[in-house]
Amino acid sequence: MRLMITKIISLNKDKMSIAKEQDVVPFRNRVKEYAIKIKMSLVNQTKLITAASELGRNMLRYANGGKVLIEIVSLGRQHGIRLTFDDQGPGIPDIQLAMNDGYSTGKSLGLGLPGAKRLVNEFEIKSELGVGTKVTITKWANG
Amino acid sequence: MDRIPILRMGQFLLVTIQVDLYDRLALELEADLVKMVSKTGAKGILIDISAVSIVDSFMGRIIGNIGVMSKLLDAETVVVGMQPAVAITLVELGLPLKGVYTALNVEKGMDLLKSKVQIIEDDEIDAANDNEDHLPE
Amino acid sequence: MATEITKILKKRKSVILERWMKNQLTDETLREDLISNEELRAESEELIDILTKSLNETNLTDPDSSDFDHVIEILGGISLSRAKQGFSPRETGLYVMSLKETLLQILQEEVKDPADLIAATLNLSRLIDNFSIITFETFIKGREEVILRQTDEITEISTPVIRVWDGILALPIIGTLDSARTQVVMESLLTEIVESGSSVAILDISGVPTVDSLVAQHLLKTVSATRLMGAECVISGIRPEIAQTIVHLGIDLSDIVTKASLASALSFAFATLKVEVKKVAR
Numbered sequence: 001m002r003l004m005i006t007k008i009i010s011l012n013k014d015k016m017s018i019a020k021e022q023d024v025v026p027f028r029n030r031v032k033e034y035a036i037k038i039k040m041s042l043v044n045q046t047k048l049i050t051a052a053s054e055l056g057r058n059m060l061r062y063a064n065g066g067k068v069l070i071e072i073v074s075l076g077r078q079h080g081i082r083l084t085f086d087d088q089g090p091g092i093p094d095i096q097l098a099m100n101d102g103y104s105t106g107k108s109l110g111l112g113l114p115g116a117k118r119l120v121n122e123f124e125i126k127s128e129l130g131v132g133t134k135v136t137i138t139k140w141a142n143g
Numbered sequence: 144m145d146r147i148p149i150l151r152m153g154q155f156l157l158v159t160i161q162v163d164l165y166d167r168l169a170l171e172l173e174a175d176l177v178k179m180v181s182k183t184g185a186k187g188i189l190i191d192i193s194a195v196s197i198v199d200s201f202m203g204r205i206i207g208n209i210g211v212m213s214k215l216l217d218a219e220t221v222v223v224g225m226q227p228a229v230a231i232t233l234v235e236l237g238l239p240l241k242g243v244y245t246a247l248n249v250e251k252g253m254d255l256l257k258s259k260v261q262i263i264e265d266d267e268i269d270a271a272n273d274n275e276d277h278l279p280e
Numbered sequence: 281m282a283t284e285i286t287k288i289l290k291k292r293k294s295v296i297l298e299r300w301m302k303n304q305l306t307d308e309t310l311r312e313d314l315i316s317n318e319e320l321r322a323e324s325e326e327l328i329d330i331l332t333k334s335l336n337e338t339n340l341t342d343p344d345s346s347d348f349d350h351v352i353e354i355l356g357g358i359s360l361s362r363a364k365q366g367f368s369p370r371e372t373g374l375y376v377m378s379l380k381e382t383l384l385q386i387l388q389e390e391v392k393d394p395a396d397l398i399a400a401t402l403n404l405s406r407l408i409d410n411f412s413i414i415t416f417e418t419f420i421k422g423r424e425e426v427i428l429r430q431t432d433e434i435t436e437i438s439t440p441v442i443r444v445w446d447g448i449l450a451l452p453i454i455g456t457l458d459s460a461r462t463q464v465v466m467e468s469l470l471t472e473i474v475e476s477g478s479s480v481a482i483l484d485i486s487g488v489p490t491v492d493s494l495v496a497q498h499l500l501k502t503v504s505a506t507r508l509m510g511a512e513c514v515i516s517g518i519r520p521e522i523a524q525t526i527v528h529l530g531i532d533l534s535d536i537v538t539k540a541s542l543a544s545a546l547s548f549a550f551a552t553l554k555v556e557v558k559k560v561a562r
Binding site: 029045115 | 236
Binding site for chain 2: 463466467470471473474477478479501504505506507508509510511
Protein backbone atom coordinates (compact mmCIF):
# COMPACT_ATOMS: atom_id res chain seq x y z
CA MET A 1 0.00 0.00 0.00
CA ARG A 2 3.00 2.21 0.40
CA LEU A 3 3.40 3.29 -3.20
CA MET A 4 1.26 2.77 -6.26
CA ILE A 5 2.90 -0.09 -8.07
CA THR A 6 3.19 0.78 -11.71
CA LYS A 7 5.71 -1.75 -12.88
CA ILE A 8 5.28 -5.48 -13.16
CA ILE A 9 6.76 -7.27 -10.19
CA SER A 10 7.45 -10.95 -9.94
CA LEU A 11 6.16 -12.65 -6.81
CA ASN A 12 6.83 -16.33 -7.14
CA LYS A 13 8.80 -18.28 -9.67
CA ASP A 14 9.75 -21.71 -10.85
CA LYS A 15 11.96 -23.00 -13.63
CA MET A 16 11.28 -26.16 -15.62
CA SER A 17 13.09 -27.73 -18.47
CA ILE A 18 11.35 -29.28 -21.44
CA ALA A 19 13.64 -31.79 -23.05
CA LYS A 20 11.25 -34.47 -24.25
CA GLU A 21 7.60 -34.83 -25.20
CA GLN A 22 6.59 -36.32 -21.87
CA ASP A 23 7.78 -33.16 -20.09
CA VAL A 24 5.00 -31.13 -21.65
CA VAL A 25 2.20 -32.66 -19.56
CA PRO A 26 3.81 -32.02 -16.14
CA PHE A 27 4.76 -28.56 -17.36
CA ARG A 28 1.13 -27.84 -18.27
CA ASN A 29 0.07 -29.10 -14.85
CA ARG A 30 2.53 -26.80 -13.13
CA VAL A 31 1.22 -23.83 -15.09
CA LYS A 32 -2.30 -24.82 -14.06
CA GLU A 33 -1.30 -24.97 -10.39
CA TYR A 34 0.07 -21.45 -10.64
CA ALA A 35 -3.00 -20.20 -12.46
CA ILE A 36 -5.28 -21.65 -9.81
CA LYS A 37 -3.15 -20.00 -7.12
CA ILE A 38 -4.02 -16.56 -8.48
CA LYS A 39 -7.68 -17.53 -9.00
CA MET A 40 -7.57 -17.28 -12.78
CA SER A 41 -10.92 -18.09 -14.41
CA LEU A 42 -11.24 -21.50 -16.06
CA VAL A 43 -11.43 -20.08 -19.58
CA ASN A 44 -8.33 -17.96 -19.05
CA GLN A 45 -6.53 -20.93 -17.51
CA THR A 46 -7.36 -23.01 -20.56
CA LYS A 47 -6.20 -20.28 -22.92
CA LEU A 48 -2.93 -19.86 -21.03
CA ILE A 49 -2.20 -23.58 -20.85
CA THR A 50 -3.04 -24.04 -24.52
CA ALA A 51 -0.67 -21.21 -25.44
CA ALA A 52 1.98 -22.74 -23.16
CA SER A 53 1.48 -26.08 -24.85
CA GLU A 54 1.92 -24.54 -28.31
CA LEU A 55 5.11 -22.77 -27.32
CA GLY A 56 6.47 -25.79 -25.45
CA ARG A 57 5.91 -27.94 -28.51
CA ASN A 58 7.59 -25.36 -30.76
CA MET A 59 10.59 -25.42 -28.49
CA LEU A 60 10.77 -29.22 -28.67
CA ARG A 61 10.29 -29.40 -32.40
CA TYR A 62 12.58 -26.63 -33.53
CA ALA A 63 15.15 -26.30 -30.78
CA ASN A 64 15.29 -29.75 -29.19
CA GLY A 65 13.83 -28.37 -26.01
CA GLY A 66 14.70 -25.58 -23.64
CA LYS A 67 13.80 -24.00 -20.35
CA VAL A 68 10.64 -22.28 -19.15
CA LEU A 69 10.40 -19.79 -16.34
CA ILE A 70 6.97 -19.70 -14.68
CA GLU A 71 6.24 -16.59 -12.66
CA ILE A 72 3.35 -15.06 -10.81
CA VAL A 73 3.49 -11.37 -11.62
CA SER A 74 1.46 -8.44 -10.46
CA LEU A 75 0.79 -5.08 -11.98
CA GLY A 76 -0.99 -2.74 -9.64
CA ARG A 77 -4.00 -4.66 -8.44
CA GLN A 78 -4.09 -7.44 -10.97
CA HIS A 79 -2.21 -10.70 -10.88
CA GLY A 80 -1.07 -12.77 -13.78
CA ILE A 81 1.15 -15.59 -14.95
CA ARG A 82 4.22 -14.89 -17.01
CA LEU A 83 5.97 -17.64 -18.90
CA THR A 84 9.38 -17.21 -20.47
CA PHE A 85 10.41 -19.85 -23.01
CA ASP A 86 14.12 -19.85 -23.57
CA ASP A 87 15.86 -22.12 -26.05
CA GLN A 88 19.25 -22.46 -27.70
CA GLY A 89 17.85 -23.50 -31.04
CA PRO A 90 18.59 -22.26 -34.53
CA GLY A 91 16.51 -19.09 -34.10
CA ILE A 92 13.76 -17.77 -36.35
CA PRO A 93 14.99 -16.05 -39.52
CA ASP A 94 11.83 -14.01 -40.17
CA ILE A 95 9.70 -13.45 -37.08
CA GLN A 96 7.07 -11.50 -38.98
CA LEU A 97 6.58 -14.45 -41.31
CA ALA A 98 6.50 -16.93 -38.42
CA MET A 99 3.77 -14.87 -36.78
CA ASN A 100 1.50 -15.29 -39.83
CA ASP A 101 -1.42 -17.68 -39.54
CA GLY A 102 -0.78 -20.85 -41.46
CA TYR A 103 2.94 -20.37 -41.92
CA SER A 104 5.00 -23.35 -40.88
CA THR A 105 8.41 -24.76 -41.65
CA GLY A 106 7.46 -28.00 -39.92
CA LYS A 107 4.47 -30.12 -40.81
CA SER A 108 2.05 -28.33 -38.52
CA LEU A 109 -0.98 -26.11 -39.00
CA GLY A 110 1.20 -23.07 -38.44
CA LEU A 111 -1.08 -21.83 -35.67
CA GLY A 112 1.51 -22.16 -32.90
CA LEU A 113 2.96 -18.68 -32.61
CA PRO A 114 0.05 -16.55 -33.89
CA GLY A 115 -2.47 -18.74 -32.06
CA ALA A 116 -0.54 -18.49 -28.79
CA LYS A 117 -0.40 -14.73 -29.22
CA ARG A 118 -4.18 -14.52 -29.58
CA LEU A 119 -4.68 -16.52 -26.40
CA VAL A 120 -2.66 -14.31 -24.05
CA ASN A 121 -2.58 -10.64 -23.07
CA GLU A 122 1.05 -9.92 -23.73
CA PHE A 123 3.36 -11.62 -26.17
CA GLU A 124 6.98 -10.84 -26.85
CA ILE A 125 9.39 -12.72 -29.06
CA LYS A 126 13.11 -12.25 -29.52
CA SER A 127 15.21 -14.46 -31.72
CA GLU A 128 18.78 -14.51 -32.86
CA LEU A 129 19.97 -16.84 -35.59
CA GLY A 130 22.24 -19.54 -34.22
CA VAL A 131 21.77 -18.33 -30.65
CA GLY A 132 18.21 -19.09 -29.70
CA THR A 133 14.71 -17.82 -29.24
CA LYS A 134 13.02 -16.28 -26.25
CA VAL A 135 9.26 -15.98 -26.06
CA THR A 136 7.57 -14.25 -23.13
CA ILE A 137 3.83 -14.41 -22.61
CA THR A 138 1.68 -12.95 -19.86
CA LYS A 139 -1.92 -13.75 -19.04
CA TRP A 140 -3.79 -11.71 -16.44
CA ALA A 141 -6.15 -13.47 -14.09
CA ASN A 142 -9.13 -11.54 -15.36
CA GLY A 143 -7.78 -10.33 -18.69
CA MET B 144 3.57 -47.59 -22.55
CA ASP B 145 0.15 -45.98 -22.29
CA ARG B 146 -2.38 -46.55 -25.01
CA ILE B 147 -5.86 -45.17 -25.50
CA PRO B 148 -8.32 -48.08 -25.61
CA ILE B 149 -10.70 -48.32 -28.54
CA LEU B 150 -14.02 -50.02 -27.87
CA ARG B 151 -16.15 -51.60 -30.55
CA MET B 152 -19.90 -51.17 -30.35
CA GLY B 153 -21.68 -52.75 -33.29
CA GLN B 154 -20.71 -50.81 -36.36
CA PHE B 155 -19.19 -47.98 -34.33
CA LEU B 156 -15.89 -47.44 -32.54
CA LEU B 157 -15.84 -45.69 -29.21
CA VAL B 158 -12.86 -43.84 -27.77
CA THR B 159 -12.82 -42.06 -24.44
CA ILE B 160 -9.80 -39.89 -23.83
CA GLN B 161 -9.24 -39.73 -20.10
CA VAL B 162 -5.73 -38.36 -19.89
CA ASP B 163 -3.98 -35.30 -21.20
CA LEU B 164 -2.38 -36.52 -24.38
CA TYR B 165 1.19 -35.95 -25.24
CA ASP B 166 2.05 -35.97 -28.89
CA ARG B 167 3.13 -39.56 -29.42
CA LEU B 168 0.09 -40.92 -27.64
CA ALA B 169 -2.14 -38.84 -29.91
CA LEU B 170 -0.32 -40.00 -33.02
CA GLU B 171 -0.69 -43.61 -31.93
CA LEU B 172 -4.39 -43.11 -31.37
CA GLU B 173 -4.71 -41.73 -34.89
CA ALA B 174 -2.92 -44.74 -36.36
CA ASP B 175 -4.78 -47.27 -34.20
CA LEU B 176 -8.16 -45.81 -35.06
CA VAL B 177 -7.57 -45.79 -38.80
CA LYS B 178 -6.30 -49.38 -38.68
CA MET B 179 -9.28 -50.40 -36.60
CA VAL B 180 -11.77 -48.77 -39.00
CA SER B 181 -10.20 -50.58 -41.90
CA LYS B 182 -10.10 -53.92 -40.05
CA THR B 183 -13.65 -53.85 -38.65
CA GLY B 184 -15.35 -51.93 -41.42
CA ALA B 185 -16.81 -49.61 -38.78
CA LYS B 186 -19.21 -46.97 -40.05
CA GLY B 187 -18.57 -44.41 -37.38
CA ILE B 188 -16.14 -43.23 -34.70
CA LEU B 189 -17.20 -41.52 -31.52
CA ILE B 190 -14.50 -39.68 -29.57
CA ASP B 191 -15.43 -38.53 -26.08
CA ILE B 192 -13.21 -35.65 -25.00
CA SER B 193 -15.23 -34.57 -21.95
CA ALA B 194 -12.26 -35.29 -19.67
CA VAL B 195 -9.80 -33.37 -21.84
CA SER B 196 -8.97 -29.95 -20.46
CA ILE B 197 -6.58 -28.82 -23.20
CA VAL B 198 -6.85 -29.13 -26.96
CA ASP B 199 -4.00 -27.34 -28.68
CA SER B 200 -3.34 -27.06 -32.39
CA PHE B 201 -1.52 -30.40 -32.53
CA MET B 202 -4.30 -32.27 -30.80
CA GLY B 203 -6.82 -30.42 -32.98
CA ARG B 204 -4.94 -31.50 -36.08
CA ILE B 205 -4.97 -35.13 -34.93
CA ILE B 206 -8.74 -34.99 -34.39
CA GLY B 207 -9.19 -33.40 -37.81
CA ASN B 208 -6.92 -36.03 -39.38
CA ILE B 209 -8.90 -38.84 -37.81
CA GLY B 210 -12.05 -37.32 -39.30
CA VAL B 211 -10.64 -37.00 -42.80
CA MET B 212 -8.86 -40.37 -42.79
CA SER B 213 -11.87 -42.31 -41.56
CA LYS B 214 -14.04 -40.47 -44.07
CA LEU B 215 -11.79 -41.93 -46.77
CA LEU B 216 -12.59 -45.32 -45.30
CA ASP B 217 -16.30 -44.47 -45.33
CA ALA B 218 -16.74 -43.81 -41.62
CA GLU B 219 -18.04 -40.66 -39.93
CA THR B 220 -16.40 -39.13 -36.88
CA VAL B 221 -18.24 -37.41 -34.04
CA VAL B 222 -16.42 -35.59 -31.24
CA VAL B 223 -18.52 -35.30 -28.10
CA GLY B 224 -18.40 -33.57 -24.75
CA MET B 225 -16.05 -30.71 -25.47
CA GLN B 226 -15.74 -28.47 -22.42
CA PRO B 227 -16.88 -24.84 -22.84
CA ALA B 228 -13.43 -23.46 -21.98
CA VAL B 229 -11.85 -25.72 -24.60
CA ALA B 230 -14.36 -24.63 -27.26
CA ILE B 231 -13.73 -20.94 -26.53
CA THR B 232 -9.97 -21.49 -26.64
CA LEU B 233 -10.13 -23.38 -29.95
CA VAL B 234 -12.13 -20.58 -31.55
CA GLU B 235 -9.63 -18.01 -30.32
CA LEU B 236 -6.76 -20.19 -31.52
CA GLY B 237 -8.37 -20.24 -34.96
CA LEU B 238 -8.98 -23.97 -35.16
CA PRO B 239 -12.40 -24.86 -36.59
CA LEU B 240 -12.01 -28.69 -36.35
CA LYS B 241 -13.04 -29.39 -39.92
CA GLY B 242 -14.00 -32.89 -40.98
CA VAL B 243 -15.67 -33.98 -37.78
CA TYR B 244 -19.17 -33.65 -36.38
CA THR B 245 -19.72 -32.55 -32.81
CA ALA B 246 -22.33 -33.44 -30.22
CA LEU B 247 -22.99 -32.48 -26.63
CA ASN B 248 -22.66 -35.93 -25.09
CA VAL B 249 -22.18 -39.59 -25.92
CA GLU B 250 -25.91 -40.23 -26.21
CA LYS B 251 -26.47 -37.38 -28.66
CA GLY B 252 -23.31 -38.32 -30.50
CA MET B 253 -24.55 -41.89 -30.96
CA ASP B 254 -27.88 -40.61 -32.29
CA LEU B 255 -26.03 -38.34 -34.69
CA LEU B 256 -23.80 -41.18 -35.92
CA LYS B 257 -26.80 -43.46 -36.40
CA SER B 258 -28.64 -40.82 -38.39
CA LYS B 259 -25.59 -40.12 -40.56
CA VAL B 260 -25.04 -43.79 -41.27
CA GLN B 261 -28.76 -44.24 -41.89
CA ILE B 262 -28.80 -41.46 -44.47
CA ILE B 263 -25.82 -42.93 -46.24
CA GLU B 264 -27.33 -46.40 -46.28
CA ASP B 265 -30.62 -45.01 -47.58
CA ASP B 266 -28.77 -43.21 -50.31
CA GLU B 267 -26.94 -46.38 -51.26
CA ILE B 268 -30.16 -48.38 -51.37
CA ASP B 269 -31.77 -45.62 -53.42
CA ALA B 270 -28.80 -45.59 -55.73
CA ALA B 271 -28.98 -49.36 -56.06
CA ASN B 272 -32.71 -49.16 -56.80
CA ASP B 273 -32.10 -46.42 -59.32
CA ASN B 274 -29.62 -48.65 -61.05
CA GLU B 275 -32.10 -51.50 -61.14
CA ASP B 276 -34.70 -49.21 -62.66
CA HIS B 277 -32.40 -48.33 -65.45
CA LEU B 278 -31.27 -51.80 -66.26
CA PRO B 279 -31.86 -52.57 -69.93
CA GLU B 280 -34.51 -55.21 -70.48
CA MET C 281 19.02 16.89 17.05
CA ALA C 282 18.84 19.42 19.83
CA THR C 283 15.13 19.30 20.43
CA GLU C 284 13.42 15.94 20.45
CA ILE C 285 10.25 16.73 18.64
CA THR C 286 8.81 13.26 18.95
CA LYS C 287 8.83 13.68 22.69
CA ILE C 288 7.02 16.97 22.37
CA LEU C 289 4.41 15.40 20.16
CA LYS C 290 3.92 12.53 22.57
CA LYS C 291 3.63 14.85 25.51
CA ARG C 292 1.05 17.05 23.87
CA LYS C 293 -0.95 14.27 22.31
CA SER C 294 -4.23 15.30 23.87
CA VAL C 295 -3.76 18.92 22.86
CA ILE C 296 -3.07 17.82 19.30
CA LEU C 297 -6.27 15.83 19.22
CA GLU C 298 -8.33 18.72 20.64
CA ARG C 299 -6.93 21.21 18.17
CA TRP C 300 -7.18 18.89 15.24
CA MET C 301 -10.79 18.12 16.09
CA LYS C 302 -11.48 21.84 16.41
CA ASN C 303 -9.87 22.43 13.03
CA GLN C 304 -11.92 19.71 11.45
CA LEU C 305 -15.18 20.71 13.08
CA THR C 306 -14.88 24.35 12.10
CA ASP C 307 -13.95 23.50 8.54
CA GLU C 308 -16.83 24.27 6.23
CA THR C 309 -16.30 21.11 4.23
CA LEU C 310 -17.11 18.97 7.26
CA ARG C 311 -19.54 16.25 6.21
CA GLU C 312 -21.73 15.77 9.22
CA ASP C 313 -24.20 14.03 6.96
CA LEU C 314 -21.72 11.26 6.20
CA ILE C 315 -19.89 10.84 9.47
CA SER C 316 -20.88 11.73 13.05
CA ASN C 317 -18.63 13.85 15.22
CA GLU C 318 -18.12 10.93 17.61
CA GLU C 319 -16.99 8.65 14.85
CA LEU C 320 -14.69 11.30 13.50
CA ARG C 321 -13.23 11.81 16.96
CA ALA C 322 -12.67 8.09 17.50
CA GLU C 323 -11.01 7.80 14.11
CA SER C 324 -8.77 10.80 14.74
CA GLU C 325 -7.84 9.66 18.20
CA GLU C 326 -6.81 6.24 17.00
CA LEU C 327 -4.69 7.75 14.27
CA ILE C 328 -2.87 10.17 16.58
CA ASP C 329 -2.39 7.44 19.12
CA ILE C 330 -0.73 5.11 16.65
CA LEU C 331 1.22 7.90 14.98
CA THR C 332 2.78 9.13 18.20
CA LYS C 333 3.49 5.57 19.21
CA SER C 334 5.31 4.66 15.99
CA LEU C 335 7.18 7.92 15.69
CA ASN C 336 10.74 8.18 16.97
CA GLU C 337 13.77 10.32 16.23
CA THR C 338 15.26 7.91 13.71
CA ASN C 339 12.24 7.15 11.58
CA LEU C 340 11.15 10.80 11.56
CA THR C 341 13.42 11.37 8.57
CA ASP C 342 12.49 8.12 6.89
CA PRO C 343 8.87 8.12 5.67
CA ASP C 344 9.39 4.68 4.10
CA SER C 345 10.28 3.05 7.42
CA SER C 346 8.28 -0.05 8.19
CA ASP C 347 7.51 1.44 11.65
CA PHE C 348 4.68 3.31 9.94
CA ASP C 349 2.98 0.23 8.55
CA HIS C 350 0.33 0.40 11.22
CA VAL C 351 -0.30 4.11 10.64
CA ILE C 352 -0.61 3.48 6.92
CA GLU C 353 -2.96 0.62 7.53
CA ILE C 354 -5.26 2.82 9.58
CA LEU C 355 -5.06 5.68 7.08
CA GLY C 356 -5.78 3.24 4.27
CA GLY C 357 -8.80 1.92 6.13
CA ILE C 358 -10.10 5.44 6.74
CA SER C 359 -9.76 6.60 3.15
CA LEU C 360 -11.17 3.34 1.75
CA SER C 361 -14.27 3.68 3.87
CA ARG C 362 -14.53 7.35 2.93
CA ALA C 363 -14.33 6.55 -0.76
CA LYS C 364 -17.16 4.07 -0.35
CA GLN C 365 -19.23 6.49 1.76
CA GLY C 366 -19.03 9.05 -1.02
CA PHE C 367 -16.59 11.61 0.39
CA SER C 368 -14.94 13.83 -2.21
CA PRO C 369 -11.16 13.59 -2.70
CA ARG C 370 -10.82 17.10 -1.28
CA GLU C 371 -12.66 16.19 1.90
CA THR C 372 -10.57 13.08 2.35
CA GLY C 373 -7.34 14.93 1.64
CA LEU C 374 -8.13 17.74 4.04
CA TYR C 375 -8.44 15.23 6.84
CA VAL C 376 -4.71 14.46 6.79
CA MET C 377 -3.70 17.96 5.80
CA SER C 378 -5.49 19.53 8.77
CA LEU C 379 -3.51 17.17 11.00
CA LYS C 380 -0.31 18.51 9.52
CA GLU C 381 -1.38 22.07 10.24
CA THR C 382 -2.10 21.20 13.85
CA LEU C 383 1.21 19.40 14.32
CA LEU C 384 3.16 22.29 12.87
CA GLN C 385 1.37 24.74 15.15
CA ILE C 386 2.41 22.71 18.16
CA LEU C 387 6.01 22.61 16.95
CA GLN C 388 5.98 26.33 16.52
CA GLU C 389 4.94 26.77 20.12
CA GLU C 390 7.40 24.28 21.55
CA VAL C 391 10.57 24.60 19.52
CA LYS C 392 12.31 27.86 20.22
CA ASP C 393 15.47 27.63 18.14
CA PRO C 394 14.63 28.73 14.54
CA ALA C 395 17.08 26.30 12.93
CA ASP C 396 15.63 23.40 14.89
CA LEU C 397 12.13 24.52 14.06
CA ILE C 398 12.85 24.57 10.34
CA ALA C 399 14.47 21.15 10.42
CA ALA C 400 11.64 19.68 12.46
CA THR C 401 8.99 21.30 10.26
CA LEU C 402 10.61 19.97 7.11
CA ASN C 403 10.86 16.44 8.42
CA LEU C 404 7.36 16.39 9.76
CA SER C 405 5.98 17.90 6.56
CA ARG C 406 7.66 15.29 4.46
CA LEU C 407 6.31 12.54 6.64
CA ILE C 408 2.74 13.79 6.69
CA ASP C 409 2.84 14.60 2.97
CA ASN C 410 3.77 10.99 2.35
CA PHE C 411 0.77 9.97 4.40
CA SER C 412 -1.42 12.31 2.35
CA ILE C 413 -0.27 10.68 -0.86
CA ILE C 414 -1.03 7.26 0.53
CA THR C 415 -4.44 8.47 1.61
CA PHE C 416 -5.13 9.66 -1.91
CA GLU C 417 -3.92 6.48 -3.49
CA THR C 418 -6.08 4.32 -1.28
CA PHE C 419 -9.00 6.67 -1.82
CA ILE C 420 -8.70 6.19 -5.57
CA LYS C 421 -8.26 2.46 -5.08
CA GLY C 422 -11.47 2.42 -3.06
CA ARG C 423 -13.29 4.21 -5.86
CA GLU C 424 -11.84 1.82 -8.41
CA GLU C 425 -13.10 -1.08 -6.38
CA VAL C 426 -16.59 0.40 -6.44
CA ILE C 427 -16.35 0.79 -10.22
CA LEU C 428 -15.01 -2.73 -10.70
CA ARG C 429 -17.76 -4.21 -8.59
CA GLN C 430 -20.35 -2.33 -10.61
CA THR C 431 -18.77 -3.48 -13.86
CA ASP C 432 -18.94 -7.05 -12.65
CA GLU C 433 -22.55 -6.60 -11.67
CA ILE C 434 -23.41 -5.11 -15.05
CA THR C 435 -21.72 -7.93 -16.94
CA GLU C 436 -23.50 -10.45 -14.79
CA ILE C 437 -26.98 -9.06 -15.13
CA SER C 438 -26.50 -8.33 -18.82
CA THR C 439 -26.06 -11.96 -19.85
CA PRO C 440 -29.10 -13.87 -18.72
CA VAL C 441 -29.38 -17.27 -20.37
CA ILE C 442 -33.03 -18.29 -20.60
CA ARG C 443 -34.32 -21.82 -21.09
CA VAL C 444 -37.20 -21.20 -23.46
CA TRP C 445 -37.96 -24.84 -24.17
CA ASP C 446 -36.55 -28.21 -23.34
CA GLY C 447 -33.34 -28.17 -25.36
CA ILE C 448 -33.60 -24.54 -26.48
CA LEU C 449 -31.75 -21.63 -24.86
CA ALA C 450 -32.08 -17.93 -25.59
CA LEU C 451 -29.67 -15.17 -24.72
CA PRO C 452 -30.76 -11.60 -25.38
CA ILE C 453 -27.78 -9.29 -25.77
CA ILE C 454 -28.39 -5.69 -24.78
CA GLY C 455 -25.71 -3.09 -25.36
CA THR C 456 -22.42 -3.19 -27.20
CA LEU C 457 -20.63 -6.46 -27.69
CA ASP C 458 -16.93 -5.95 -27.00
CA SER C 459 -14.39 -8.72 -26.57
CA ALA C 460 -14.66 -8.87 -22.77
CA ARG C 461 -18.44 -9.07 -23.04
CA THR C 462 -18.21 -11.72 -25.76
CA GLN C 463 -16.12 -13.84 -23.45
CA VAL C 464 -18.74 -13.60 -20.70
CA VAL C 465 -21.55 -14.30 -23.18
CA MET C 466 -19.74 -17.33 -24.59
CA GLU C 467 -18.89 -18.66 -21.17
CA SER C 468 -22.38 -18.41 -19.72
CA LEU C 469 -24.01 -19.69 -22.90
CA LEU C 470 -21.73 -22.70 -23.28
CA THR C 471 -21.91 -23.59 -19.60
CA GLU C 472 -25.68 -23.46 -19.74
CA ILE C 473 -25.70 -25.60 -22.90
CA VAL C 474 -23.77 -28.29 -21.06
CA GLU C 475 -25.90 -28.05 -17.94
CA SER C 476 -29.22 -28.14 -19.72
CA GLY C 477 -28.13 -30.44 -22.53
CA SER C 478 -29.61 -28.01 -25.05
CA SER C 479 -29.05 -28.45 -28.78
CA VAL C 480 -30.13 -25.03 -30.00
CA ALA C 481 -29.10 -21.62 -28.70
CA ILE C 482 -30.68 -18.39 -29.87
CA LEU C 483 -28.60 -15.23 -29.65
CA ASP C 484 -30.95 -12.28 -29.89
CA ILE C 485 -29.25 -9.05 -30.91
CA SER C 486 -32.32 -6.75 -31.00
CA GLY C 487 -30.74 -4.80 -28.17
CA VAL C 488 -27.37 -4.33 -29.84
CA PRO C 489 -27.24 -0.76 -31.20
CA THR C 490 -24.75 -1.31 -34.02
CA VAL C 491 -23.06 -4.24 -35.66
CA ASP C 492 -19.65 -3.44 -37.10
CA SER C 493 -17.10 -5.92 -38.34
CA LEU C 494 -15.70 -6.40 -34.84
CA VAL C 495 -19.10 -7.19 -33.33
CA ALA C 496 -19.79 -9.52 -36.26
CA GLN C 497 -16.51 -11.28 -35.57
CA HIS C 498 -17.52 -11.74 -31.95
CA LEU C 499 -20.87 -13.16 -33.03
CA LEU C 500 -19.14 -15.55 -35.42
CA LYS C 501 -16.81 -16.70 -32.65
CA THR C 502 -19.73 -17.40 -30.36
CA VAL C 503 -21.45 -19.41 -33.09
CA SER C 504 -18.27 -21.39 -33.84
CA ALA C 505 -17.72 -22.20 -30.17
CA THR C 506 -21.33 -23.34 -29.80
CA ARG C 507 -20.96 -25.61 -32.82
CA LEU C 508 -17.73 -27.08 -31.43
CA MET C 509 -19.74 -28.10 -28.39
CA GLY C 510 -22.19 -29.85 -30.66
CA ALA C 511 -25.09 -27.40 -30.55
CA GLU C 512 -26.51 -25.06 -33.17
CA CYS C 513 -26.54 -21.31 -32.66
CA VAL C 514 -29.09 -19.05 -34.33
CA ILE C 515 -28.82 -15.28 -34.39
CA SER C 516 -32.12 -13.46 -34.19
CA GLY C 517 -33.31 -9.89 -33.89
CA ILE C 518 -31.58 -8.57 -36.97
CA ARG C 519 -33.11 -5.19 -37.68
CA PRO C 520 -33.27 -3.93 -41.28
CA GLU C 521 -30.62 -1.25 -40.69
CA ILE C 522 -28.31 -3.87 -39.22
CA ALA C 523 -28.82 -6.07 -42.27
CA GLN C 524 -27.86 -3.06 -44.39
CA THR C 525 -24.71 -2.34 -42.40
CA ILE C 526 -23.67 -5.98 -42.53
CA VAL C 527 -23.89 -6.02 -46.31
CA HIS C 528 -22.29 -2.59 -46.75
CA LEU C 529 -19.36 -3.59 -44.58
CA GLY C 530 -18.97 -6.77 -46.58
CA ILE C 531 -19.36 -9.03 -43.54
CA ASP C 532 -20.03 -12.63 -44.44
CA LEU C 533 -22.59 -14.21 -42.16
CA SER C 534 -23.68 -16.82 -44.68
CA ASP C 535 -22.30 -19.64 -42.54
CA ILE C 536 -24.69 -18.95 -39.72
CA VAL C 537 -28.43 -19.15 -39.36
CA THR C 538 -29.95 -15.70 -38.95
CA LYS C 539 -33.58 -14.83 -38.30
CA ALA C 540 -35.38 -11.51 -38.16
CA SER C 541 -37.26 -12.16 -34.95
CA LEU C 542 -36.95 -14.29 -31.85
CA ALA C 543 -40.23 -15.93 -32.87
CA SER C 544 -38.90 -17.17 -36.18
CA ALA C 545 -35.68 -18.31 -34.50
CA LEU C 546 -37.80 -20.28 -32.08
CA SER C 547 -39.75 -21.96 -34.86
CA PHE C 548 -36.43 -22.83 -36.51
CA ALA C 549 -35.33 -24.36 -33.21
CA PHE C 550 -38.58 -26.34 -33.03
CA ALA C 551 -37.98 -27.64 -36.53
CA THR C 552 -34.44 -28.66 -35.61
CA LEU C 553 -35.65 -30.52 -32.54
CA LYS C 554 -38.55 -31.97 -34.55
CA VAL C 555 -41.06 -30.41 -32.19
CA GLU C 556 -44.43 -29.35 -33.52
CA VAL C 557 -46.50 -26.63 -31.92
CA LYS C 558 -50.12 -26.41 -32.94
CA LYS C 559 -53.42 -25.00 -31.85
CA VAL C 560 -55.74 -27.49 -30.29
CA ALA C 561 -59.34 -27.41 -31.44
CA ARG C 562 -61.66 -27.47 -28.47
